[in-house]
Amino acid sequence: MLRLRPYQRASLDALADDWARGGRSGLVVLPTGAGKSLVIAALIRETLERAPGARVAVVTHSRELIAQNHAELLALWPGAPAGIVSAGLRRRDEDAQVVFCGIQTVWNRLDRLGHLDLVVVDEAHLIPRSADTRYGRFLDAARAASPDLKLVGLTATPYRLDSGRLDEGAGRVFDRIVHEAQVGDLIRDGYLSLLVSKATATVLDVSGVPRRGGDYVPGALEAAVNRDAVTRAAVAEMVAYGAGRRAWLAFCAGVAHAAAVRDAVRAEGYSCEAVSGETPPAERDRVIRAFREGRLRCLTSVGVLATGFNVPGTDLIALLRPTESTGLYVQQVGRGLRRAPGKADCLVLDYAGLVRRHGPVDALSANAVARALKLGGEAPRAKPCPGCGALIALNASTCEACWTEPEADPDAAAPHAAEADDSRILSAAAAPAGWRTVEGWRLAAEPAGGATALGVTFVVAGGHRIRLGLEQTGYPREKAVAWWRRLGGGDPPPMSVAEALERQDELVRPEALRVAPSGRLSETVELRLPDGAVWRDTSRVG
The missing domain is CATH 3.40.50.300 (P-loop containing nucleotide triphosphate hydrolases)
Incomplete structure (x- = not known):
């Protein structure tokens, strides 16, 4: 049962x-x-x-x-x-x-x-x-x-x-x-995927867009953001960040904007389709099926995928539709929360300033949002880390992604900052304590259950070792490939341990590691990579 x-x-x-x-x-x-x-x-x-x-x-x-x-x-x-x-x-x-x-x-x-x-x-x-x-x-x-x-x-x-x-x-x-x-609790417990948010160099300007009914007027919004130079710059960033990711989902401001983003992605050499409320149901089903099966790298959308869209492998979300609606923001970001084999996390690229405006997604409980709405909700509640660009709470003293200590924010004491501070920032909610510096590592072939696995031994206080079942099939193979890629290994992933050892120069040693139990028979391992990114994985032990 x-x-x-x-x-x-x-x-x-x-x-x-x-x-x-x-x-x-x-x-x-x-x-x-x-x-x-x-x-x-x-x-x-x-x-x-x-x-x-x-x-x-x-x-x-x-x-x-x-x-x-x-x-x-x-x-x-x-x-x-x-x-x-x-x-x-x-x-x-x-x-x-x-x-x-x-x-x-x-x-x-x-x-x-x-x-x-x-x-x-x-x-x-x-x-x-x-x-x-x-x-x-x-x-x-x-x-x-x-x-x-x-x-x-x-x-x-x-x-x-x-x-x-x-x-x-x-x-x-x-x-x-x-x-x-709570989102943070379910991420911490391994039921939902970790989200990583980045501030982008390209920022959509909606300063002159009028509002109606609690959000931007759709036609005026699309006219403001659907600009060729801005779209090409945003897509160039998306491609740079998403090269190692397999399923990109972009939320756009209108039908023409979704088509423009689609065309820009295609111009960069990646497969992409656009769906909207105008897309016939059969065509929409075909496109989403191709995206779910991995035959389509990117999907651009307007108005149809913020709810009810279930593709667990989605590992990059591009927020290209500015909105005053906290609910729409949470629904869009939520498309990346499902876990999938080989998926380490979901990267959220925030071109629209939504994380700053609405706050970290795991801080948006019903009570917190209701209080913020009563106060008028205009002041930003998050800021980009000066070290890695990750979006963090206004009052955060340290970035959980790269451990940079941002300068004090003069607006940190504003009423909206206080409201957002009632709950923990996503990375703090999702991460156990106890980083250990990785002084070195060793890779070797090791026996594992009658087969051969790639053993990776991290030289840290207390020691830590993982075994990657590259020669196995099914989920063990998917798990091993996920580790290989997140450690910097290129595609195609090796089919054997011997090949992996020959290609070990492709891998990048993590700077730090921390491990915490996440259940009686499982543990959560986090690696902080040299570029500041943090990868989190939960596996069975024993």
């Missing part, structure tokens, strides 16, 4: 406790990549185990999420009495006990669905505050038909720029947040 991760189990337990106290409308906040689909599946199964006759609807906005959530339930429970109601997927299984629905299809068709006991809304931050909307009308009708209806919302971003938390204020849909898992 599938065993949920501790934070997933905790979210369902918190929801059950809220129901036991009479709650009927609770929010569960889980970061992107934390497994919301699995939590939804487990919630449905446990609900029907307690009440075999209950009817459940899972409602969201995109056909990709509908199909993903439906597939997750069938993977957990192959015999689940589940169907799909979605015009986009051309299915109307309205009589199923559990229905996965598109809000565009069901908002005015509740009579076809009948009585519901539980409604789950995925990406709940997309529910408008006004009751006179599709979500509002659907939920009002569902409650009128079923006075005891329970409502559960799941989201990574339980707030909006213009109206604060989803569980506060007039017209709120949810009563309270019953559980919130």
